[in-house]
Amino acid sequence: MRALLQRVTDASVTVEGDVVGQIGPGLLILVCAMPDDTAETAEKLAVKISKLRLFKDDGGKMNLSLVQTGGAALVVSQFTLAADTSRGNRPGFSGAAKPEIAEALYEVFAQHLGTLGVPVEMGRFGADMSVALTNDGPVTIWLDSAAP
Template sequence: MKALLQRVTDASVAVDGKVIGACGPGLLILVCAMPDDTEQTADALALKISKLRLFKDDAGKMNLSIVQTGGSALVVSQFTLAADTSRGNRPGFSGAAKPDQAQALYLHFAQALRALGIAVETGEFGADMAVSLTNDGPVTLWLDTENT
């Protein structure tokens, strides 16, 4: 799985002008399932994210995890993270998991975060979404389970 994490003070996602998910201080997580991913891959990614020390402690150092701060997460499916730009200027997305598999893994990933004690809201899989955020820091990280 691929994930783009942004530490945020707030984030929201809207479909047809209606906010369907939001979070306060925490993480906006854009996530993409790949064809070889499994529920175990999603669980491992969720565990990794839950332990990443991305939040400031009392001394201003990034020493605390989202769990330690009581932060929340907004998880949005983003198949474009699988973009292949090696053959010209139009990205290809055939490397992403097929929709049925991707949706199941996306939902499983969100549930795995919840099981780790993180309050999670989500976007709507496959919808045309408008995502708003206030990046805190800015702090943005790219994770790929192939490399972690």
């Protein structure tokens, strides 16, 4: 799986004029399932993200995790993280998992993150979403479970 994490002071997702997910301080997590991903992949990524020390301690250093700060996560599916831009000017997305597999893994990821003590809000899989956020720092981290 691939994930793009953005530390935020607030974030929300709107679909057809309705806010479907909204958080205060925490992480906006854009996730993309890849063809070889499994539920185990999704759970491991959730554990990794819950423990990443991306938040400032009293000394101003990034020493605290999402769980330690009591922050929330807004999880949004984003197949475009699988973009292949190696040929031409139009990205290809055939490297993303098929929608029915991707949706299931998106759900597993979000649910597992919740079991780790993180309050989770979600976007709507496959919908045309409007995502609003206030990036904090800015801190933006790219994760790919296939990377060594």
